[in-house]
Amino acid sequence: MKTMLHTPVRMSRLRKGWSSLCLLTLSVLAACLPSGLRGQALPPQLFSEMDGIHFLDDGSSVPIWGYGWVTDGYITLPGPLLTYNEGQSVDLYFTNPSPESHTIHLHGLDVDQANDGVPATSFLVPLNGEAVYSFVADQAGTFLYHCHVTTTLHLTMGMYGMILVKRPDQTLFEGGPSYTDDVPLLFSDLEVATNLDPVGSFPFHDIRPDVFMINGKQGSQLEAEDQRVWAAPGDTLALRLGSMAYSRVRCHFPPELHAVCHMSDGRALPEPFAVDSLDIFPGERFTVLVAPEEGFEGSVSCDYWNMIDPGIEDTQEIHFGALPSSVDDLGDFDTMLGVGYPNPANSWYAPAVGAAGPDSGFQGEVVVTDLQGRECFRGRLEQGRLDVSDWPEGTYVARCGNRAPTRFMVFH
Ligand SMILES: [Cu+2]
Incomplete structure (x- = not known):
């Protein structure tokens, strides 16, 4: 059973010597705790690594850097979905056992500068460093997180994920529409040659993505049962669309979905609007409610545009499946x-x-x-x-x- 020995410290406020001393003190304190307290579980904790493997649709694998839960022990692309309740005081624990420094930038959340994960204005988390990012998730919506160290490289290597801030009453925002379930959908891409040789990837503006993903999956991977969007008759699903791709992604919604966009970049739109296609640029998020017609089995096509020459580089599909009513x-x-x-x-x-x-x-x-x-x-x-x-x-x-x-x- 783990104990609270590894209480993370805010790296900006502690030097290494202090850190060791504090951990020693905490160890002694923990040993003195009543056994009931010693058994309590650690809070969820993210870690970063630079030795991950990600499988592509053709069965090949590419090296990735990324985030994972300490309890899982492995990193994923994208990183774990972070879900909080509106108004929740969050302590996001982070540890970095990897050889390079990393951070967690909370993209779009209104956090103070010290907790924003931009190295120049907050702090780096070096090898074997531990940190806690503290903030109040005061705004329901869709947000992103990513490493902010040598951002282009660390991002394209896989260091990103989505954050959902939800309301317990299952409405999108105060006074907003209610819905049945959340469907996180994170667009991203990578260039295989870069991931195989990150050191040789400079200059970064020469990176040309050739793998295009939704939630880290592509092609037939997106047809798997656990990747489909399942809707029972009468369901209204909140598509949480966010993009970490290099360029514009254009989503096409079939009319049977009755798609309505309600939120943009973590805020309610003044007027919701019906959408048949929607452009999402890097870093943007949209919340689109869909109410699939009974038995709908189609898909939302997502075009990945070339970032330099006009034209569509690739298309990926969000597949919908129909669930029975009970x-x-x-x-x-x-x-x-x-x-x-x-x-x-x-x-x-x-x-x-x-x-x-x-x-x-x-x-x-x-x-x-x-x-x-x-x-x-x-x-x-x-x-x-x-x-x-x-x-x-x-x-x-x-x-x-x-x-x-x-x-x-x-x-x-
Ligand atoms: Cu990083």
């Missing part, structure tokens, strides 16, 4: 075989929607554990659903008999 019907829904839904979960999670055969959900005992292996649930499910409405936010693993376990997240 979880009871999911047994016949064999395209969802072995996949839990929804993920992330807010109020409920159906860990075995892919039950084979006509009689719907898994009938046996379901066991759910958290990432520390602690058992959170054991028993049979009511209507195939697990009530997670009062579960702590985090990552869980559900096991249904002999099937492959499914991993899911709870966010409120």
Whole structure:
């Protein structure tokens, strides 16, 4: 069991000697804590690494730098989705075991300068440095984060992710429309040659992206069940569109989606407008509500424009799938075989929607554990659903008999 020994320190206020002394003091303090306090879990903590691997649609892999959760132990492209509630006081813990300095720039959030992750005005997090970025998530909306050290290079190597600030009443903003679920969609790109040889990538203006991604996926990867946007009849989904791409991305919305843009760059628009196509430039975010017509199985096409010559460089698709109206019907829904839904979960999670055969959900005992292996649930499910409405936010693993376990997240 981990203890609070590694309480992060604000690097701008502490030199290394102080840091060691403080950690020693904290170690002694932690040893003296009552055992009940010593067992408490660490807050979620991001780390950065420069030795990651990212798989492309053709099965090849490219080296990446990036962020990951300390509890997971690996980095991803994009980095983990950070979700907060409006008004929440956030301490974002960060540690950097990688050889170069990094930061976390909170793109679009109204944080003070010391917590903004721009090296010149706040601080660098060097090798083996730890830091905490503190801010109040006072504005519901869609935001981004990325490393701000040699930004062009660190960004194109993969050091970025999305931040969602949500309202507990499931409306977009105060007085704004309500919706069923969030769908984070982060556009980005990379040039394979740069990622293979970051040292030789200078000058940066010669970088020409040749891999174009949505949530780090491209081509047939985006057709996978866990990458599709699933909508049940009557659902209104909030597409959280953000771009880390080099150039303009133009999204085309089919009329069956009834797409309406409500927010831009983390703020409500004075007047929402219906969209059939939408341009998103680097660093921009838009929130578009879609209400897919029942049974809609189409896609939103996203064109990646060349940053120098006019013309479309590549097109990627956001695929939509139609869910039945109730979880009871999911047994016949064999395209969802072995996949839990929804993920992330807010109020409920159906860990075995892919039950084979006509009689719907898994009938046996379901066991759910958290990432520390602690058992959170054991028993049979009511209507195939697990009530997670009062579960702590985090990552869980559900096991249904002999099937492959499914991993899911709870966010409120
Ligand atoms: Cu960096």
